[in-house]
Amino acid sequence: MTTRRRFTLTQYLIEQRRRFPSASGDFNALLLDVALACKAIARTVAFGDLGSMLGQPAPDVTTSVNVQGEEQKKLDVISNEYFTQMTEWGGHLAGMASEEMDHPYQIPATMQRGKYMLVFDPLDGSSNIDVNVTVGSIFSVLRAPQDVIDSGRDVVEADFLQPGTEQLAAGYALYGPTTMLVLTVGNGVAGFTLDPNLGQFMLTHPNMQIPEDTHEFAINASNSRFWEAPVKRYVDECLAGKTGARGKDFNMRWIASMVAEAHRILMRGGIFMYPRDTKDAAKHGRLRLLYEANPVGMIIEQAGGRASTGREPMLTVQPTALHQRIGLVFGSKNEVERIERYHREPGAYKDDANPLFAERSLFRD
Numbered sequence: 001m002t003t004r005r006r007f008t009l010t011q012y013l014i015e016q017r018r019r020f021p022s023a024s025g026d027f028n029a030l031l032l033d034v035a036l037a038c039k040a041i042a043r044t045v046a047f048g049d050l051g052s053m054l055g056q057p058a059p060d061v062t063t064s065v066n067v068q069g070e071e072q073k074k075l076d077v078i079s080n081e082y083f084t085q086m087t088e089w090g091g092h093l094a095g096m097a098s099e100e101m102d103h104p105y106q107i108p109a110t111m112q113r114g115k116y117m118l119v120f121d122p123l124d125g126s127s128n129i130d131v132n133v134t135v136g137s138i139f140s141v142l143r144a145p146q147d148v149i150d151s152g153r154d155v156v157e158a159d160f161l162q163p164g165t166e167q168l169a170a171g172y173a174l175y176g177p178t179t180m181l182v183l184t185v186g187n188g189v190a191g192f193t194l195d196p197n198l199g200q201f202m203l204t205h206p207n208m209q210i211p212e213d214t215h216e217f218a219i220n221a222s223n224s225r226f227w228e229a230p231v232k233r234y235v236d237e238c239l240a241g242k243t244g245a246r247g248k249d250f251n252m253r254w255i256a257s258m259v260a261e262a263h264r265i266l267m268r269g270g271i272f273m274y275p276r277d278t279k280d281a282a283k284h285g286r287l288r289l290l291y292e293a294n295p296v297g298m299i300i301e302q303a304g305g306r307a308s309t310g311r312e313p314m315l316t317v318q319p320t321a322l323h324q325r326i327g328l329v330f331g332s333k334n335e336v337e338r339i340e341r342y343h344r345e346p347g348a349y350k351d352d353a354n355p356l357f358a359e360r361s362l363f364r365d
């Protein structure tokens with residue numbers, strides 16, 4: 001009997017490092033620390049309410065409100081702690097930033113500081129915890145500015161304001177029926193499944209690729225009255241199906257965990273939209289640029305898909321704030337390019353005042 005050779009995450013990272021013979025190993029060590037944090041979160045998530053019976057905190061209890069005015073579940077806070085505690089000690093990081101922390105996190109002075117910065121959403125889709133639906137963690141690795149590396153000074157917000165093109169690695173963990181880690185170090189995308197017996201992430205999805213075309217879209221349709229005309233046009237055409245401009249039927253999905261939607265799209269194609277809208281004039285979208293849109297954007301593009309604001313490629317956006325929100329469209333390349341085209345020609349399908357739209361829109365006010 002022959003056993004099929006399986007790579008662990010560690011072996012995959014060693015293999016990737018061969019491309020950089022002078023690499024110190026810090027980068028790989030950091031990613032393994034992140035993977036350890038994800039395993040710890042996966043275990044806490046899997047215990048669910050049983051955890052509290054066994055003396056652990058109940059994951060669905062709301063504790064406080066974060067900098068963005070959103071309620072923090074206990075599991076948001078616990079996951080944030082797993083990330084900081086399991087990555088701060090290794091000497092690889094100059095600092096961190098997270099959805100759940102108002103300001104950059106400083107590596108304690110008693111610990112060695114390194115050359116990378118970790119940015120993360122410790123638990124994405126946390127409103128789904130109470131209903132036992134897939135959640136995940138999203139992370140991005142940046143290089144610290146040279147003066148931070150040289151001086152070992154505290155990191156400040158401005159150090160993190162790097163466009164997505166500067167990301168050295170990005171990934172997400174998925175806490176669903178199986179626990180998975182999906183990772184790019186800038187050389188394609190690989191997916192690993194957690195073997196609970198070994199406690200190891202095993203390479204199960206090498207070289208993930210997104211089909212260029214799709215008939216599946218994901219958007220929170222309850223926001224339709226706030227959408228801009230190009231998005232209304234796109235969704236309306238999808239809904240019109242075979243009888244409309246697209247000449248084919250579409251299917252719709254909405255999990256309310258962006259990380260789970262990203263995974264579905266990586267596995268079988270599709271398009272996800274949380275576009276800029278007019279719901280709240282103070283917010284240019286729902287999702288966060290540095291720890292949601294950019295890492296997912298890098299993964300999607302490394303898998304042959306496309307990520308965009310609708311107006312410009314996501315990864316070229318110059319961030320202006322740590323917790324900046326942005327309109328996000330990603331997925332199968334041809335569909336994202338179509339939406340970008342609709343943004344360039346808004347006059348072709350104005351808004352609700354446009355008689356054509358008003359007649360055909362299923363989401364009309």
Ligand SMILES: O=P(O)(O)OC[C@H]1O[C@](O)(COP(=O)(O)O)[C@@H](O)[C@@H]1O
Pocket residue numbers: 070099121123124125126127220256257258259274
């Ligand atoms: O369905 P809604 O309420 O529009 O929002 C869902 C979106 O909010 C998010 O859950 C935001 O992430 P957090 O749980 O990290 O705040 C996304 O994953 C998801 O796409």
Ligand SMILES: [Mg+2]
Pocket residue numbers: 121123124125292
């Ligand atoms: Mg999130």
Ligand SMILES: [Mg+2]
Pocket residue numbers: 076099121122123124125126
């Ligand atoms: Mg979150």
